[in-house]
Amino acid sequence: MSRPETAPTPTASIDAATTRLDRSLRRLHLDPQDRRSVLEDVRADLGAAAADGAAPETLIGPDPDSFAREAAAASGYQPRRGSYGRVLLGGAVGAVSALVGGYLLISYVIFPFVTSTFDLPGHYPVLGGYVFMSGIALAGALGVLAVLALLLQDRPAGRATLARTALLVPAAAGVGVVLIGDVVMGLDTPPDPQVVGIRALVVALLVAAALVTARVWAARSPGAGRPTDETSTP
Amino acid sequence: MAADPDRRTQLLRGALDTCLLALLSQRPTHAYDLVVQLERRGLTGVGYGTVYPLMGRLRRLGLVDERTEPSPSGPPRKVFEVSTRGHCALQEWTRQWVDTTTTISGLLASAGALDSQEATADVPS
Numbered sequence: 001m002s003r004p005e006t007a008p009t010p011t012a013s014i015d016a017a018t019t020r021l022d023r024s025l026r027r028l029h030l031d032p033q034d035r036r037s038v039l040e041d042v043r044a045d046l047g048a049a050a051a052d053g054a055a056p057e058t059l060i061g062p063d064p065d066s067f068a069r070e071a072a073a074a075s076g077y078q079p080r081r082g083s084y085g086r087v088l089l090g091g092a093v094g095a096v097s098a099l100v101g102g103y104l105l106i107s108y109v110i111f112p113f114v115t116s117t118f119d120l121p122g123h124y125p126v127l128g129g130y131v132f133m134s135g136i137a138l139a140g141a142l143g144v145l146a147v148l149a150l151l152l153q154d155r156p157a158g159r160a161t162l163a164r165t166a167l168l169v170p171a172a173a174g175v176g177v178v179l180i181g182d183v184v185m186g187l188d189t190p191p192d193p194q195v196v197g198i199r200a201l202v203v204a205l206l207v208a209a210a211l212v213t214a215r216v217w218a219a220r221s222p223g224a225g226r227p228t229d230e231t232s233t234p
Numbered sequence: 235m236a237a238d239p240d241r242r243t244q245l246l247r248g249a250l251d252t253c254l255l256a257l258l259s260q261r262p263t264h265a266y267d268l269v270v271q272l273e274r275r276g277l278t279g280v281g282y283g284t285v286y287p288l289m290g291r292l293r294r295l296g297l298v299d300e301r302t303e304p305s306p307s308g309p310p311r312k313v314f315e316v317s318t319r320g321h322c323a324l325q326e327w328t329r330q331w332v333d334t335t336t337t338i339s340g341l342l343a344s345a346g347a348l349d350s351q352e353a354t355a356d357v358p359s
Binding site: 040041042044045046048049052059060061066067070071073074075076 | 264265266267270281282283286287288290291293294305311312
């Protein structure tokens with residue numbers, strides 16, 4: 001019997017199903033040997049299923065992420081720990097993005113709104129600057145936490161890292177605000193793009209140090225190597 | 235009343251590993267073939283997504299071993315076989331199953347929820 005031209009061949013279906021599973025397993029950051037072991041097992045079983053006339057994709061089901069998590073957890077395969085580069089890069093990107101976004105929001109939306117709505121008595125040359133910088137730093141800290149929450153899903157010690165980041169990053173941002181506040185205001189420099197870049201860099205470096213510290217602290221805590229979502233098996 | 239699949243899943247949860255060990259004690263095989271055998275023996279609806287992780291757990295517990303076997307349709311492939319510890323576990327789990335089901339069947343019969351003949355028929359000799 002001829003196969004319709006649009007129907008995928010069993011080999012193509014098996015390849016497609018194992019590719020999807022491979023992506024899910026990679027997201028779990030398993031040891032490559034463990035990942036290959038699962039893939040080899042499943043590929044062979046998909047081949048057997050295809051020989052029986054079963055569609056390979058139905059074996060894994062509609063949620064390859066769930067299949068991968070359960071297979072890895074049941075087999076005792078541990079995600080690799082660390083990945084400091086990934087966390088650091090993601091956190092730094094989140095911080096810088098949020099700082100720029102925060103700066104634009106505060107400078108062009110919040111500040112004009114507040115000054116046009118309230119008429120405060122007196123003049124606040126120092127305090128106003130600190131409030132301004134604190135707002136940007138807060139935006140940066142929230143950006144870091146948001147990016148990390150995404151990056152650390154299903155990662156070992158992910159929640160512990162987030163909790164420590166929530167503690168250390170605002171502290172680092174606070175130190176940054178004091179540092180750049182003194183420098184910038186002491187020189188009485190207008191907020192041109194270069195100065196904004198230097199401010200962002202100073203805070204980003206401090207945030208990066210806080211991120212690494214949070215990750216090391218969390219990863220070395222007792223029980224940090226366990227998968228975050230070791231699900232039940234039947 | 236229609237059968238509740240979730241309830242059936244709950245009932246199977248504690249017995250499926252025993253069933254898999256029993257099937258493997260007859261003949262070493264791979265996970266997909268176990269799914270097929272379960273279905274042939276009336277345990278329909280137990281998917282590969284359940285059996286494969288469970289085999290991983292049994293392997294992790296040292297109850298099954300892996301060995302490579304020639305395959306007629308491709309490269310040699312891994313099959314599971316029951317280990318010495320697995321045979322001991324199978325004996326123990328089977329005894330627990332019989333004890334539990336006997337007790338529950340007796341309870342249901344004495345409470346009038348189960349026909350006494352049915353209960354007797356269900357009790358393994």
